[in-house]
Amino acid sequence: MASQRTSWNVQSSTMAQSAHNPIRQIVDKLKLDPQATKSFISLSVGDPTIFGNFNIDDSANEAVIRQLKTFKHNGYPPAHGTVDARNAVASMITTPEAPVTADDVLLANGCSGALDMCVNVLGNPGQNILLPRPGFSLYGSLAEIRSLKAKYYNLLPEENWQIDLTQMESLIDEKTCAILVNNPSNPCGSVYSQEHLKAILAVAAKHHVPIIADEIYCDLVFKGNTFYPMASLTTEVPVLSVGGLAKKWLVPGWRVGWIVIHDRNDIFKASVREGLLNLSQVILGPNSVIQAALQDILHNTPQQFYQDTIDQLEKNTKLSMDAVSKIPGLKPVQPQGAMYMMVGIDVAKFKDIASDVEFSQKLLAEESVLCLPGECFTYPNFIRIVITPTVDRLEEAYKRMDDFCTRHLK
Ligand SMILES: Cc1ncc(COP(=O)(O)O)c(C=O)c1O
Structure with missing residues (x-):
């Protein structure tokens, strides 16, 4: 039918209205x-x-300047990141327990961009996602914008903000697409023990629910605590681990984040890997100059x-x-x-x-x-x-x- 409009009436979409x-x-x-x-x-x-x-350490600044001066990194990088940059992330993250290569890494616009892709690839409208309470507010916003129901599991202040696992398990149903775990935590400043992380993984394994591990504060732990990457503690549960330069390297404005796919049983092989690649191609990943400097930033910053x-x-x-x-x-x-x-x-x-x-x-x-x-x-x-x-x-x-x-x- 031809347009019957006689005046202007332009509204924001329902999706934009749900974004907050x-x-x-x-x-x-x-x-x-x-x-x-x-x-x-x-x-x-x-x-x-x-x-x-x-x-940030001056050596990282110098690395960026050096790359800038080559005039070689001004073009479009591949959508999910250059091989060299993905290699730099993979070789930093890989462990004998949870080996990964550049093929398991996608770069994103900050850790927020990485989280956005993870929630997008796993959740369909009408499903639900388990999120920490208290937790980083972006999680709820990402769920809401794609009509995923946010179900909050409780963190217990009197137990160093460990998860109330019984309550968390009670939230899982047929429509649960993922459990998001943030360790170390914003806003709590908590760091989970190996035992606690394994107990969370046991719940995920029992119900066959994948984990999104937000590990942006990795290694920022105080004396007497150890950071354990979640994926290093399971052979069973598929984990999308996200991180970035914002916190450990102190450059949130550089907007470099990553997703590392840990999937030793090929559970993500059927479609999640491809889905992530598809999503990365909608809008290209982070800045080409910082990607070029990533090897130096991640591997040559002094201890x-x-x-x-x-x-x-x-x-x-x-x-x-x-x-x-x-x-x-x-x-x-x-x-x-x-x-x-x-x-x-x-x-x-x-x-x-x-x-x-x-x-x-x-x-x-x-x-x-x-x-x-x-x-x-x-x-x-x-x-x-x-x-x-x-x-x-x-x-x-x-x-x-x-x-x-x-x-x-x-
Ligand atoms: C827990 C958590 N995840 C993700 C992010 C987002 O990081 P980025 O600045 O790399 O997007 C933040 C930022 O504060 C955060 O606290």
Whole structure:
């Protein structure tokens, strides 16, 4: 039928309408007092570069500059990444227990792009996906945009944020397309033991559900903890492991992420591998210059750089635990890695603070300190503190939080 339109009426699609970042929506409600005299301190953004105290190693910068000067990397790279770049990832990730080659690697636009492809390749509208609560908000957004039901499994703060496996198992049904596990965790800062990871894998194996392992914080673990790649602990469960340069190498803006396909029983062979390749071809993967420098970045960054990053994170964590555990009404949970600390708020102790969102709103308005409320991670009565700011900023922020909490106590 010919168009009957007589005027303009252009709306965003239902897909666009379902796309949202819950953090943005909540943060938009938090307002800095325009009359504030105190300097603004943000403990809210998971970008380690913003304060200037966490920098990529200079050798990585030099590697990028060297590649730029060859004039050889200005064209379109293959959609899922150059062989050399995929090789660089594979040779870093491969272990005797979970061997992989460049054929098992796809590069993506950051770890977010990798997660997007993983959710896309495994989930059909009407199915469901198991996600951690508390967890990184992108997971829920990715599920929602493709009409996948997000089913949340509980993490237990009193058990270092281990998964409540009984509750998780009770969520699995015929329509469950994947279990997403984030280790080390944003927002919890938890690092799972080998035993716990094996117990999660046992549930996945029992119900034949693949795992998406978000390992973007791999190796960022503090003394006494070890990072175990999930895929190294199973011969049975197929795992799509995702990572990237954003956190361990401290360059989120370079937008390089990857998917590593661990599939020793060829369960993904029938269609998931091809599906991932198809998806990668819709929009080409990351920047060609960084791909060219990837071998140097991943394999020639001096060991000291990694150690310095962890030392600084660990020092900031200790300072944060010491300071926040003395603040009345607040109860921090000891982080074991990553860049975050979850802090419980005992709302019953405060005369005029009824929720985590109200806590964050008032703290920002009165003290110019911003922390994300737990609601951003589907976890009320907690706030998340990012522990990457400089020591002087952290100390000042905790002093103001102490004043704030003392003032609002019953
Ligand atoms: C758990 C987790 N996964 C994935 C990402 C996204 O990483 P990228 O910046 O590489 O897209 C983040 C970023 O903060 C994260 O915290």
